[in-house]
Amino acid sequence: MRIVMLAPFGIRPKGTLAARMLPLAQALTRRGHEVVIVAPPVHNPEDAATCVVYGDVPVVHTAVPSISGATAVAQQTLALLRETLRRSPDVVHLFKPKGYSGLAALLLQATRPALPLVVDTDDWEGFGGWNDLLPYPPAAKRLFAWQERDLLRRANAVTVASRALETLIWSLGIDPDRVFYLPNGVERLASNVPCPMSHVSRSTWNLLLYTRFWELDVREVVAALTGITSRRPDARLIVAGKGERGEEQILLRLTARAGLSHVVDYRGWLSPDQIPATLASADVALMPMQDTLINRTRGLAKLLELMGAGLPIVASRVGQAAEYLEHGVSGWLVPPGNAGALAEAALLLLNDADLRQRLSVGARQAAWHYAWGALAPVVEQAYVRARG
Numbered sequence: 001m002r003i004v005m006l007a008p009f010g011i012r013p014k015g016t017l018a019a020r021m022l023p024l025a026q027a028l029t030r031r032g033h034e035v036v037i038v039a040p041p042v043h044n045p046e047d048a049a050t051c052v053v054y055g056d057v058p059v060v061h062t063a064v065p066s067i068s069g070a071t072a073v074a075q076q077t078l079a080l081l082r083e084t085l086r087r088s089p090d091v092v093h094l095f096k097p098k099g100y101s102g103l104a105a106l107l108l109q110a111t112r113p114a115l116p117l118v119v120d121t122d123d124w125e126g127f128g129g130w131n132d133l134l135p136y137p138p139a140a141k142r143l144f145a146w147q148e149r150d151l152l153r154r155a156n157a158v159t160v161a162s163r164a165l166e167t168l169i170w171s172l173g174i175d176p177d178r179v180f181y182l183p184n185g186v187e188r189l190a191s192n193v194p195c196p197m198s199h200v201s202r203s204t205w206n207l208l209l210y211t212r213f214w215e216l217d218v219r220e221v222v223a224a225l226t227g228i229t230s231r232r233p234d235a236r237l238i239v240a241g242k243g244e245r246g247e248e249q250i251l252l253r254l255t256a257r258a259g260l261s262h263v264v265d266y267r268g269w270l271s272p273d274q275i276p277a278t279l280a281s282a283d284v285a286l287m288p289m290q291d292t293l294i295n296r297t298r299g300l301a302k303l304l305e306l307m308g309a310g311l312p313i314v315a316s317r318v319g320q321a322a323e324y325l326e327h328g329v330s331g332w333l334v335p336p337g338n339a340g341a342l343a344e345a346a347l348l349l350l351n352d353a354d355l356r357q358r359l360s361v362g363a364r365q366a367a368w369h370y371a372w373g374a375l376a377p378v379v380e381q382a383y384v385r386a387r388g
Contacts, residue, residue, distance in 0.1 A: 001033050001034070001090040001091060001383060002033075002034045002087065002088060002089045002090045002091075003025075003028065003033055003034065003035045003036070003089060003090065003091055003092075003093060003383070004035075004036050004037075004038055004084045004087050004089040004091075004092050004093070005021050005025055005035060005036070005037045005038070005092075005093045005094075005095060006038055006039075006080060006084065006092060006093070006094045006095065006101040006104060006105060007021060007037055007038065007039035007040070007095055007101060008039075008040075008042070008095060008096035008098060008099050008100075008101050008102075009039065009040060009042035009043050009044075009099070010039050010040065010041045010042055010043055010044035010047055010061055011039065011044065011047065011059055011061075012043070012044050012047075013043060013044070013269075014043060016095060016096065016122065017037065017039060017059070017095075018272075019184070019301045020095065020120075020122060020161070020184060020299070020301065021037055021095050022037065022054055022055075022057060022059070023185065023187040023372045024185070024372055024375070024376065024379065025037055025057040026054070026055045026056065026057050026187075026372070027185075027372040027373050027375070027376040028376050028379065028380075029055070029056045029057055030373070030376075031376055031380070035057050036057070036058050036059075036060060036087050036089075037057060037058070037059045037060065038060050038062070038080055038083045038084055038087075038101075039059060039060065039061050039062070039101075040061070040062055040076050040079075040080060040099075040100045040101065041061045041062065041063075041064055042099070042100070044061070045064050047061045048061055048062070048063050048064040049061065049062070049063040049064075060083055062076065062079040062080055062083060063079060065079075073100070073103070076100045077100050077103040077104050077107065078104075078107075080100060080101055080104035081104045081107050081108060081111075084104065084108065085108075085112070089115070090116070090383075090387070091115075091116045091117075091118060091383045091386055091387060092105065092108060092115060092116070092117050092118070093118045093119075093120060093159075093379075093383075094117065094118070094119045094120065094151065094155075095120045095122075096120070096121065096122070096123075096125065097119050097121060097125070097147050097148045097150075097151035097152055098125050098143075098144045098147045098148060099144070099147075102147040102151055103147075105117060105119070105151060106147075106150075106151070106154075109154055116156045116157075116383070116386035116387045116388075117154065117155050117156055117386065118155060118156060118157045118158070118159060118382050118383060118386050119151050119152055119154075119155035119157075119158050119159070120158075120159040120160075120161075120182070121148070121152065121158065121159075121160055121161065121165055121169070122160075122161035122162075122165075122184070122298070122299045123161075123165075123294065123297060123298055123299075124148075124165065124168065124293055124294060124297045125144050125145075125147075125148045126141075126144060126145035126148045126149070127141070127145050128293045129293055129294050129297070130144075130294065131144060131145060133214055133244065133294065134244065149172060152169060152172060152174060153172060153173070153174060155178070155386075156178070156385065156386035156387075156388075157178050157179075157180060157382040157383070157385045157386040158174060158178055158179045158180065158382075159180045159181075159182040159378075159379065159382050160179060160180070160181055160182060161182060161183055161184055161297075161298070161299030161320075162183065162296070162297050162298060162299055162300075162319055162320045162323070163181065163319075163320070163323055164296040164297045164319050164320075165297045166179055166181050168297065177385070178385060180378055180379070180381060180382040180385075181378070182375060182378050182379060182382075183299060183320065183323070183324075183370055183375070184299035184300065184301040184304055184370070185304070185370045185371060185372040185374075185375045186304050186305070186307075186308040186367050186368075186370055186371055186372070187371075187372055188308075202234070203234065204234050204235070204236045205232065205234055205235050205236065205283050205284075205350055206235075206236050206237075206238050206265075206281055206282045206283050206284075207228070207235060207236065207237045207238065207282065207283070207284050207285075207286055207346060207350075208237075208238045208240065208278070208279065208281075208282035208284070208285045208286065208306075208311070209221065209237060209238070209239045209240070209241070209285075209286050210240045210241060210278075210279070210285065210287075210302055210305075210306065211239070211240070211241040211287075211302070212241050212242070212243060212244065213241065213242070213243035213244070213247035213248060213251070214243060214244050214245075214247065214294075215289045215290065215292075215294070215295050215298070216288045216289055216290060217288070217290055217337065218247060218250050218251040218254060219254065219339075220288055220337060220338075220339045220342065221251065221286075221288060221339075222251065222254045222255055222258055222260070223339035223340075223343075224286075224288070224339040224340075224342040224343040224346065225237055225255065225258075225260055225263070225264075225343075226258055226260065226343075227339065227340065227343035227344075227347075228343050228346050228347055228350075229260065229263055231347060232347060232350055232351075235263065235346075235350060236263050236264075236265060237263055237264050237265065238265045238267065238278065238281065238282060239251065239264060239265065239266045239267065240267050240268075240270050240275070240278050241268075241269065241270075242268055242269040248266065248268070251264075251266075252264065252266060275305075276309070279305070279306065279309040279311060280309065282311055283312070283349075283350065283356065284311070284312050284313075284314065284346055284349045284350060284356065285306045285311040285312070285313045285314070286313075286314050286315075286342065286346060287302075287303055287306070287313060287314065287315035287316065287321065288315075288316050288336070288342055289315070289316040289318045289319075289321065289336055290316075290318070290336055290337060291316075291318050291336040291337065295318050295319055296318060296319040297319065298319060298320065299320060300319065300320040300321060300324065303315065303320070303321060303324055303325075304324065304367055304370055306363070307324065307325075307330065307331075307363040307364065307366055307367035308363075308364065308367040310360045310361070310363060310364045311360065311363065312331075312332070312349050312355070312356040312359035312360050312363070313325065313331040313332065313359065313363060314331070314332045314333075314334060314342060314345040314346055314349065315331055315332070315333055315334070316333070316334060316335070316336040316337075316342075317333040317334065317335060317336065318336050321333065324366060324367075324370070325363070325366065326362070326366070328359075329358075329359075329362045329366075330359065330362035330363045330365065330366040331359060331362070331363060331366075332345045332348070332349065332359065
C-alpha cells in the first residue's frame with residue numbers, strides 16, 4: 001500500500017513522530033509498503049520545506065506560513081492537504097486528532113470521501129487531558145476537544161496506544177471492530193545493559209528519574225528520596241528531563257530545602273544520543289505517576305525505553321504500566337501517590353542484586369514483545385478494515 005502518515009508537529013523536539021510514527025513507518029516499509037510522513041514544522045521551523053529520508057521513510061516538512069493569524073492556519077492546512085494528495089495514497093493515517101493535521105484530515109474527508117482515513121490516538125487531548133495541562137487559548141481548547149471526538153468518529157479505523165484509550169473510544173459509540181490496540185513499541189534493544197552487581201563495594205548507587213515531570217508529584221519524589229537516603233546514604237538520583245512549566249525547578253528547590261541537593265544529579269533535557277549512556281549508568285529506574293486520566297491513557301514510551309535498556313523498574317500501578325510490567329517478574333509495581341511504597345521498593349531493589357538481575361532480564365524479554373516489527377501487522381489490519 002501507499003501510506004501517508006500525517007504528523008501533528010515536526011520530528012523534534014517532541015517524541016510522537018520520532019518515537020511512534022517513524023519506527024512504525026520503517027517497520028511497514030520493511031514489510032513492502034511505501035510510507036511517507038508529512039509534518040507541519042511546529043516547534044522546528046528550521047526543518048520547514050525539507051524532505052529527509054530516515055531509513056527509507058521520507059519525512060516531508062511543509063513550509064512555514066508567510067503570514068500570521070487565521071490565514072496562516074488555512075495556509076498550513078492546505079499545504080498538508082496538497083502534499084498528502086500529491087502522494088496518491090491508498091490510505092491516510094492521522095496521528096493525534098488535532099491541530100493543523102487534524103484540519104487537513106477533515107478537508108480530505110470533504111474532498112476525497114472515498115480515501116480511507118485511520119486516526120491514531122496516543123493521549124487524551126481534550127478536556128480532562130492535555131487541554132487541562134497546557135496553556136492553550138480557550139478557543140484552541142474548544143477546537144481540539146471537538147476535533148478529537150469528531151475525527152475519531154469519522155475515521156474508518158482507529159489505532160489506540162493504551163487499553164484505557166481503547167475503552168474510552170468505545171464509550172464514544174465507536175464500533176469496537178474499528179478500534180485497534182497499537183501500544184508503543186521498541187525499535188531495538190539497548191546493547192549496553194547495566195549489570196547488577198552483588199557484594200561489590202561502591203561509593204554510590206544510582207536511581208534514575210526519566211521524566212517530563214507533569215505525570216508525577218515532585219513532593220512524592222522528594223519524600224521517597226528522603227526515605228531512601230536515610231537508610232542508603234550512598235544512593236543518588238539522576239534526573240533526566242524537563243517539565244512543561246519548569247517543574248524541575250520545584251524539584252530542585254524542594255530537595256535543597258530537604259538538604260538533599262548533594263544526592264541529585266540533574267541533567268535536564270537530553271538529546272537522543274545522550275540517553276543510552278544515562279540509562280546504562282543507572283542501577284534502578286523510578287517511574288512514579290499520579291492516577292490521572294492523562295496517565296491512564298498514555299502509551300508510556302519512556303517506560304518501554306527503560307525496559308529495553310534492561311533496567312530494574314519501580315513504577316506506579318497506573319494505566320499501561322500494569323500492561324507492560326508483570327509485578328515481580330519484569331518490574332515492581334507500587335500504588336500511585338504512595339511515597340513510602342516507592343521508597344521501600346527502591347530500597348528492596350538496591351539491597352537485592354539477584355532481584356535486580358531478574359527484573360532486568362524480565363524487562364528486556366517483555367519489551368521484545370512490543371517490537372515495532374511485531375506490531376506492524378496490527379496496523380495492516382486497521383488499514384484493511386479502513387479500506388473496506
